Amino acid sequence: MSYSAANLIQLQDEDEKWSGIVHAFDRAHQTYQSKGLMSAFNQLDAFFQIRETLSNKTLPERRLTNLDHILELLIKKEQKGFASLSTVVRYLKTRSNTDSSPSDEELIRLESDSELITISTLHASKGLEYPIVFVPFLWDNFDSSNSRGINFTEYHNEENKLCIDLSKNPNEEIVEISRKELLADSLRLNYVAFTRPKCACYVPFVKYNSKGNGIIKSPFLATVVNSETVLxxxxxxxxxxxxxxxxxxxxxxxxxxxxxxSSESLEFSLTENLKNKIEPEVPTDDLATTKLERNDLFDFKRILSFSSISSDQSNTAEFKDYDELELSVAGDSLEKIGDPVRSKLNFPKGADTGNLLHYILEDVRFTESSEIDSVISDKMNLLHFDNTWKQVLVEWIKEILNHELITGLKIGQLKEENLIKEMDFHFPVNDISLKGMLSLIREKDENDITKEVALSGFMKGFIDLIFRFENKYYILDYKSNFLGDKIDDYSQVHLQEAIKSHNYDLQYHIYSVALIRFLKNRISDFSYVENFGGVYYLFLRGLKNDNPDSGVYFDKPSYNVLKNLEYHLKGES
Structure with missing residues (x-):
């Protein structure tokens, strides 16, 4: 409040001014009791002009930032348990002690981010300005997509109305219109990026060509040359x-x-542009660039899953490993089946069916058969499913729950306390490859993968169901794959073919490693032999209660194989 010792001594002889100060604090105290600390401080600020005084001192931004930070901490303390004024003052005195260790929220804050490096998306940078801007990644394919599940083509028709084509193989003319619109959007974003800087804009690019993509299909090429060249x-x-x-x-x-x-020309350009931005007394002679000579540009950490590795996608982190993720719109997945006798065998195929079954089995309590009807209705409405299939679905779910999985155990007898539904996991992996993992879990003549790309990052996944029975823990995964319209199509021979063709054997080996890690952290004397039961893959269309093997694939992987796989996942193989 800018009162020196001399000012305070002088106030002793100025009764009127002293009375005004005492009255200001008295009113602030009353306000604190009725409205809280912030209102009380605002009153004192208006009387003593605290912020204005700090603004006229050296390092005003620093002082005002500290003031706001202290007020924020005091208000949090006040609100926590409705602390009294004496408690707040005691807290301030204790935390002001230089010997006390500050918590994360008490650490000194930067008064301004104007001198910091800002990382922003092109969209978020609209309307903003920066001294110097670097715009990387314009060399990427403009129409590349990491989306999984529903594939669609978005475009505008002759009347400029937005249209979405859900078919697997849309008309070539529609595809071309869509690509032109995507490229035009990318070019508009380029314009946003190039108009953000005040002094200079740097656009690094890599002249690479991977699978016909990269720079030759990039918005950067369209900007420098033209759109027609890219298309x-x-x-x-x-x-x-x-x-x-x-x-x-x-x-x-x-x-x-x-x-x-060249690195020399870049170094010179950076130095010259920074001289325009930095204060004259700050030397720029030490600025230098380093030439990048490496061939691992795309060897970065990423979020991986069984699906991303198995399908050779670079990155899929947000989706569960449900089967039949590709939506087949042109087929019978959205159309009524002509067969008058509806059953699970001719139930619509596609991603929606896989999602529907997973959602139902995730939400329904296995031991409460009375919930089946309402849960099915909710999930069918959620996914806009044809309600004429409801009765088939009700009978199907009841048949699943009535299936004897292990002698003396039906799925419908599993209680909630013995289940973990949709358990997600993630753990670090280093230099893993599809070929390397398959070579560990299959015989040599069964592995026809020739390409070997090493990936690192985190393995992520979701296990449909983990259940405990007689002190053993099992993995259970639901598959809605259509293998044929006859029960015989779901025999063990056909199931083994499906397991290998979809790399599901790799999936359940990864799941087994994840579950064993989980159990080892929770069971001090965990034993693979005594505590791990194995893996069940239920091909739901093929389940038949009077034939326990129909539609059911079981395996208990070799412990040595799992141990070697874990070494491979760690990058130690």
Whole structure:
């Protein structure tokens, strides 16, 4: 409040001014009791002009930031258990002690982020400005997508109305319109990026070509050359790269544009532009760039799953490993089956059916058969399923729950306290590959994978069901795959073929490693022999109560195989 010792001594002789100060604190105390600390402080601020005084001192931004931070901490203390004023003051005195260790929320805050490096998406940067801007990743394919599940084509028709084509193989004309619109959107985002900087904009790019993608299908190429070049499928990749090079050199003839093809030129450009931004007394002679000479540009940590590895996708983190993820719209998944006798065998195929069955079995309590009807109705409405299939589904779920999985145990007898539904897991992995993992769990002549790409990051997944029976823990996974329209199509021979063709054997080996890790952390004397029961894969369409083996695949992996797989996942093999 800017009162020095001399000012306070002088106040002793100025009764009127002293009375005003005492009255201000008295009113603030009353306000604190009725409205809280912030209202009381605002009254004192208005009387003593605290913020204005701090603004006229050295390092005003630092002082005001500290004031707001202290007020925030005091208000939190006040609100926690409705602390009294004396408690708040005692807290402030204790935390002001230089010997006390600050908590994370008490650590000093930066008064401004104007001098910090800001990382932003192109969308979020709209309307903002920065001294110097770097815009990476414009070399990526403009229409690449990591989406899984429902595939669709989005475009605008002649009346400029938004249309969505859900078919597997949309009309080529529609695809071309959609790609042009996607590229146009990318170009507009490029414009946003290029107009953010005040001093300079740097656009690094990599001239790579992977599977016909990369720079030759990038918005950067469209910006430097034109959109037609990117969309022209008849133009060879090398010709596109040549056009890019030629146009970059043409652009560099402009006094405001430079094509920096060496580390030396980049270093000089950075230094010159920073001189315009940094105060003159700050030296820039020590600024330097380092030439990047590496071939592992895309060897970065990522979130992996069984599906992403098995399907050779680079990154899938948000989806559960449900089967039949590809939605078959053109087939019978959205159409009524012509067969008058409806059953689980001709139940609609596709991702919706897989999701529907998983949602039902996740929500229904196995021992409460009375819930089946209402849960099925809710889930069918949620996924907009044809209600004429409800009775088939009710009978199907009852048949599943009535199936004898182990001698003396039906699925419907599993109590909630012995179940973990949809358990998710994630653990670090290092230098793993599909070929490497399959070679550990299959015989040599069964593994026809030739490509070997090492991936690192985190393995993530969801286990449909873990259940405990007689002190053993089992994995159970639901599969709605359509293997045929006859029960015989779900015999053990056909199930083994499906397991291998979809790499489900890899899936349940990964799940087994995850569950064993989980159990070892919770059971001090865990024994693989005594506590791990094995893995059940239920091909739900093929379950038949009078034939326990129909639609049921079981395996208890070799402990040595699981141990070697875990070594491989850790990168120690």
């Amino acid at each position: 022209d499928s008849n133009l060879k990749p090398d010709d596109k790269l040549k056009l890019l090079e030629e146009n970059l050199y043409k652009l560099s003839t402009n006094e405001h544009i430079s094509y920096l093809s």
